[in-house]
Amino acid sequence: xxxxxxxxxxxxxxxxxxxxxxxxxxxxxxxxxxxxxxxxxxxxxxxxxxxxxxxxxxxxxxxxxxxxxxxxxxxxxxxxxxxxxxxxxxxxxxxxxxxxxxxxxxxxxxxxxxxxxxxxxxxxxxxxxxxxxxxxxxxxxxxxxxxxxxxxxxxxxxxxxxxxxxxxxxxxxxxxxxxxxxxxxxxxxxxxxxxxxxxxxxxxxxxxxxxxxxxxxxxxxxxxxxxxxxxxxxxxxxxxxxxxxxxxxxxxxxxxxxxxxxxxxxxxxxxxxxxxxxxxxxxxxxxxxxxxxxxxxxxxxxxxxxxxxxxxxxxxxxxxxxxxxxxxxxxxxxxxxxxxx
Numbered sequence: 107x108x109x110x111x112x113x114x115x116x117x118x119x120x121x122x123x124x125x126x127x128x129x130x131x132x133x134x135x136x137x138x139x140x141x142x143x144x145x146x147x148x149x150x151x152x153x154x155x156x157x158x159x160x161x162x163x164x165x166x167x168x169x170x171x172x173x174x175x176x177x178x179x180x181x182x183x184x185x186x187x188x189x190x191x192x193x194x195x196x197x198x199x200x201x202x203x204x205x206x207x208x209x210x211x212x213x214x215x216x217x218x219x220x221x222x223x224x225x226x227x228x229x230x231x232x233x234x235x236x237x238x239x240x241x242x243x244x245x246x247x248x249x250x251x252x253x254x255x256x257x258x259x260x261x262x263x264x265x266x267x268x269x270x271x272x273x274x275x276x277x278x279x280x281x282x283x284x285x286x287x288x289x290x291x292x293x294x295x296x297x298x299x300x301x302x303x304x305x306x307x308x309x310x311x312x313x314x315x316x317x318x319x320x321x322x323x324x325x326x327x328x329x330x331x332x333x334x335x336x337x338x339x340x341x342x343x344x345x346x347x348x349x350x351x352x353x354x355x356x357x358x359x360x361x362x363x364x365x366x367x368x369x370x371x372x373x374x375x376x377x378x379x380x381x382x383x384x385x386x387x388x389x390x391x392x393x394x395x396x397x398x399x400x401x402x403x404x405x406x407x408x409x410x411x412x413x414x415x416x417x418x419x420x421x422x423x424x425x426x427x428x429x430x431x432x433x434x435x436x437x438x439x440x441x442x443x444x445x446x447x
Contacts, residue, residue, distance in 0.1 A: 183243025254391030
């Protein structure tokens with residue numbers, strides 16, 4: 107079965123498996139008090155051009171979003187996100203499970219609009235009943251978005267400026283950050299993101315690691331006793347080495363960026379194939395997620411041999427589906443898909 111179902115369907119990059127095997131019998135202190143954790147943090151800080159960055163490693167995206175949001179918000183605050191944002195739709199209420207409300211704004215090609223954000227927060231404080239409402243205490247965005255779109259440097263700067271105006275942190279979900287940074291249409295760098303965001307994370311699970319996300323606090327603003335709070339959430343690995351060794355490998359010799367570029371190049375091949383075959387796209391994505399409109403009968407036929415993700419109904423006879431490339435996708439797989447289309 108040919109699969110373009112997601113970007114985490116393969117295991118891990120061979121260099122990561124090699125590093126884990128090579129270090130397997132080393133006796134290392136737990137909970138991140140080991141040399142590989144120190145090395146990984148130093149390499150990530152250098153990649154962000156932020157020597158004072160505070161960096162923590164967690165195992166998955168939902169866990170990371172929940173812990174960062176829960177530990178940075180006050181009891182009376184919620185988090186602002188788009189209606190299509192990952193925490194709004196696809197995380198099973200994980201944020202609300204902590205008692206934090208997700209406050210939604212309209213999405214524009216998956217993105218939040220800075221002017222609408224500013225109006226929302228201003229209107230909140232101008233409401234005479236706001237003490238009886240959930241306060242906007244943080245802004246959440248993802249890059250790339252749920253629809254594979256990207257924030258420009260101008261857009262991210264405007265959102266960052268709005269957050270600073272209202273004295274609330276900006277949190278960027280980077281589960282697919284490598285694919286955003288390697289897109290040919292981006293003008294954002296890791297350094298830009300570190301400068302403009304208060305906290306963001308570098309996704310490993312979807313970009314070559316077995317599991318793991320690297321959370322970067324950029325303003326010496328890691329919540330007090332963060333390790334304690336992570337453990338309270340049941341998320342502190344005793345064998346912290348397992349995450350650190352993977353990120354230490356990913357950030358050696360630009361491996362993270364090299365393998366992310368592969369996904370973008372294969373996505374371009376995929377996009378060109380669909381164009382060649384006369385298919386229409388739901389949205390123009392410059393990253394590794396491609397959203398194609400399929401006639402329902404063609405969808406059923408294709409599902410016999412190819413895995414892809416349902417996204418949403420387009421109309422009575424058509425459906426929007428997602429094809430995703432990854433760090434491991436080959437041109438040969440796309441050639442196989444061409445035969446089936």
